[in-house]
Amino acid sequence: MGQTKRLYEIQGLHCANCALKIERELNQLYYVQSAVVNSVTSKAILEVDEDTNREIIFDDVESISTRIEHGVRVKEIEKNVISKKNVKVQGNVKSINSNSNDNKVKETKVTYKDSHSDDHVHNHNHDNGEGFKRKQITKFIIGISLAVAGVLTKDMISLFLFIASYLVIGGDILFIAGKNIIKGQVFDENFLMSIATIGAFLIGEYPEAIGVMLFYQIGEFFQELAVNKSRNSISELMDIRPDHANLKLSDGDISSVSPEEVGVGDIIVVKPGEKIPLDGVVVRGDSQIDTSALTGESVPRVVKERAEVLAGSINKTSLIEVKITKEFSESTVSKILELVENASNKKAPTEKFITKFARYYTPIVVILAILLAFLPPLAMGEDLYTWLYRGLSFLVVSCPCALVISIPLSFFGGIGGASRSGVLVKGGNYLEALSKAEVVIFDKTGTLTEGSFEVTKITPYGFITEDMLMEYAAYAEIYSNHPIAKSIVESYKKISTKAIIDKSRIKSYEEIPGKGVKIYFGDRYIYAGNYKLMEELEIRYVKSNEVGTIIYVAVNNNFVGSLVISDRIKNTSPMAIAKLKELGIKKIVMLTGDNKTIAEYVAKVISVDDVRAELMPHEKVSEVEKIYNGLSKKGRLIFIGDGINDAPVLARADIGIAMGGIGSDAAIEASDVVIMTDDPEKISTSIKIARKTQKIVVQNIAFSLLIKAIVLVLTALGITNMWMAVFADVGVTIIAVLNAMRAMKMEE
The missing domain is CATH 3.40.50.1000 (HAD superfamily/HAD-like)
Incomplete structure (x- = not known):
């Protein structure tokens, strides 16, 4: 049974821990060989049995995704997906409409909610615009004002103000936790934060309960901004996809169309400052093009008529017309984007370790929190209030956010940064x-x-002339695709007075791997190759001591001369x-x-x-x-x-x-x-990027685990409090994400 890949976009998937859970459940489906969910790109790549019904696959992906992170929207994406809607095209090119049967994107009926209380495992929000920021800041100001008023008043009024402050600041956390419990998702951060702060309320620590929830919400707010900034930075890093193509129609008019609608042989016009949308050959004009997004080379390349140009390059100086040689799905830019996106399908060993670690970390810490809260009071008669507080603080540190967010972000940032370096x-x-x-x-x-060869010396032997030697060698190599063979044929055409090769004179042709070629030409056999060929055929030859690739030529087992092929x-x-x-x-x-x-x-x-x-x-x-x-x-x-x-x-x-x-x-x-490019210096560049990325990954792992371990130990000993626990969760995550963003930047 064959395998095939399916690609899905899970729009609104912002939670790295959710992505791991979705990935885990997808891998348990009987027809799935492997599934990878990337929280950075919000994409799921499934390798499935090719005879599995696509509707079944889609329904399962949708069901699992929306159950784990409510409010997301799932799309199936095909390789040649048409992303431009309602593109108006003149002439004989058909228009694309989003309702057309040709539209290859299948979309669920699940819609986005116009709010920020989506049922996420974390309180991550889909909208990070100015409206969202103002709403969050307003909420924080009102909550803080109510808390301050509660501190300044007494008795029931004070309690009422504290409760009001708590609900304003953390009401959405409580709401999401409740909905998740109904769906059977207990060990998520919303639930754990709710239990920790409600517990603090019940033991009379009102200001601390409010303060911890406020600190947590502010931390989540900045964490979301940092993660989205890094996502946007990576997206900009990979923004080499052209938006449109200026198609030249048969009547000479120019029409702006989607690159997917341009066919091989069509002529497009590329204006100064525009991206070249497809691979092709310049048929009119000359210009300078910037290939830095593809190759990392900063110096513009001069192109003239008959020069090849690649999709994703930017035309810098003059208008050019380009004849298309590849459809968009086969173009350079399409291959690069597909390759980089598919890179998430191959996780590093460190990523696999983090995936396993995250699966067990939260349940273990929750169990330890329960034992810490109740075992000392029950077994040793210790003060319940003291140990309950410590147990509640333990719960705050029970989510591995810093690792599950920052580690994939580091690797994807490193891959994106490497692509910009070519x-x-x-x-x-x-x-x-x-x-x-x-x-x-x-x-x-x-x-x-x-790798560009040329014949630098011709040494005929016996009564053979240079022209005759070149003719024998050219006929022998005419069917070979090797660069050396092509250089011999080209040299023959340049230097010989009768450089016309009549292939009908060749009766048979045979390549001898690693040694050379043999042809039956007219009424004789011609051999051309290295010294190993001569020795295998037991042909006496004159060895050349020249520096270069030596091609020995023989006719009917008689040595007739040698050629020196040089490569710079x-x-x-x-x-x-x-x-x-x-x-x-x-x-x-x-x-x-x-x-x-x-x-x-x-x-x-x-x-x-x-x-x-x-x-x-x-x-x-x-x-x-x-x-x-x-x-x-x-x-x-x-x-x-x-x-x-x-x-x-x-x-x-x-x-x-x-x-x-x-x-x-x-x-x-x-x-x-x-x-x-053909520049071997890029090898050291790739190693530098890899080492920098790995260094960042190790830093994030060491920093996150060390801080969490220290806070857990200090909490168990009663030295620290919930404030430090919140920092160990949200604060460490923000620092790790900001550190991960450095992987995108490569200092030469």
């Missing part, structure tokens, strides 16, 4: 693994070198290696199928620690296995290649990184991390 990380697990990198292995061609080292490669060493990477290795002479030359220029040359693809995997033996227990191995020819090694490494993956489906599919 590094696409496919999951929090890979980001965490990157932070532990000890050994970095590079492929040579196209990674540390330019990238200008940034030496600095890339130096930066990795500065980061403390223990070993940097270069693997290549190229000859030993050129491999050692490149290794010397860029200062790698070790080089292993003349390797077949399967031999690269064997070499990686050997290198693994030198890793520490926690160390990780990174391999950087082109994402296509090195797929086996990318799969074997702890983290496979594909270079120059922009626009390459194969690279994105094969690797764990995609570097959007």
Whole structure:
């Protein structure tokens, strides 16, 4: 039975603890293989049996989500979802209406409530606008005024004012707690805070009960603002999706349409300052484009006619016309957004630990609170008031908010920040693994070198001329897609006087993996490849000692000459290696199928620690296995290649990184991390981001657990009070969220 993925947006899902509960229940459904709910993006990704009825899946997601966090709204989102409604389009392009049968978004009938008392596990609110802020501040002022009046008066009037103050400040908490109890949700923060403060009221601590509820509400208010600020910051970080496309119609008119409605071959107009909405080729005009949102490169790129441009780039200076080469769903910007969003589906080990921790933490603390409140008075005759107060304070610290909110936020912020630097990380697990990198292995061609080859020396043998040698080599390589083969064909066309290749003269063609090619041409066999091919065929040849890739050519088992193919080292490669060493990477290795002479030359220029040359693809995997033996227990191995020819090694490494993956489906599919440019310096950037993110995660875990542990111990000893307990809950959460936001910012 096959598997398929379903994506749902749970609008109004603001509570990280709720997200964990929804995720847990979704994973218990019989047809679900895995489910991940991301409170940062308010998305749920389900991997389900492909023959499961979609209505059943949707109804289950809706039922579970609305039961756990009342007032949310669920949408199923397809990959090619059309997000623009009522787009007016002229000419032969159809219009889109939100009521159309083509609308691919299914929506529940659950509506938003126009209030802020939604039945959340936390008192998180859907509206964080100015109206909400004014309402909350007004509530705080009235509540404080009533409490002050209660302090200044006596007897029943004082009690009445205290009760009124308490209800004004915390009435919504009591209401939500009551509704949750009816639904069977007891151990949520609203219920625990209600019990703690009502208990304080019952033992006569009126000002403290009001003060704790006020502090809690103010803390929740600032926590919500901080979380939403971080969500908005991440959204802005990922805001590379174009809003519209200026479609050029057959009559020459321009119509503003949704990017999804533009087809391959259509012409669009991109004005200065606009985002390029789809991938294409410039057919008119020249300009400068800003690709920083995709690649992290700050210097604008000059484009002219026939230049390729990518969706998400910004046109800076002049109007250009672009012929579309990919539909929006297949465009670069679409792939980037999908990749980053799907990254939440792959949780880091630390996130998985927090998920398990949160599941047991609250029940354990609640049980301890009950034991603390009643065991000493019952077993040892201690004062009930004293221990009841301590137990109530324990309840306030019983929610793991700081961890369940800040840890996913840190990883998602790190992934978002990396994407703005031109590094696409496919999951929090890979980001965490990157932070532990000890050994970095590079492929040579196209990674540390330019990968743009040219024939730099032609050495015919015997009575063969240079033209004849180039002709034999070009015919032999004409069907190969390898960059070296293409460079031979291009060189033949440039330097030969009769550079016309008649493919009909080739009777047969055979590639010999890792060695070369063999063709039957006219009435003879032609061989072109490395020295291994010559030795396998037992052909006597003249070995070349030139620095470069050597292609030997033979006709009917007779050696006829050799070609030297050169590839330039990238200008940034030496600095890339130096930066990795500065980061403390223990070993940097270069693997290549190229000859030993050129491999050692490149290794010397860029200062790698070790080089292993003349390797077949399967031999690269064997070499990686050997290198693994030198890793520490926690160390990780990174391999950087082109994402296509090195797929086996990318799969074997702890983290496979594909270079120059922009626009390459194969690279994105094969690797764990995609570097959007051809700059090897981005490897050190990705490790820096990963280490910074991991440092923030560790800081938040250590800080949150330490403060909670200290407050719990001090509370049990009677040294602290409810005020400190509220800080350990809400205050620590705010600090952890603000700290998590630093993961989005990368200092170069």
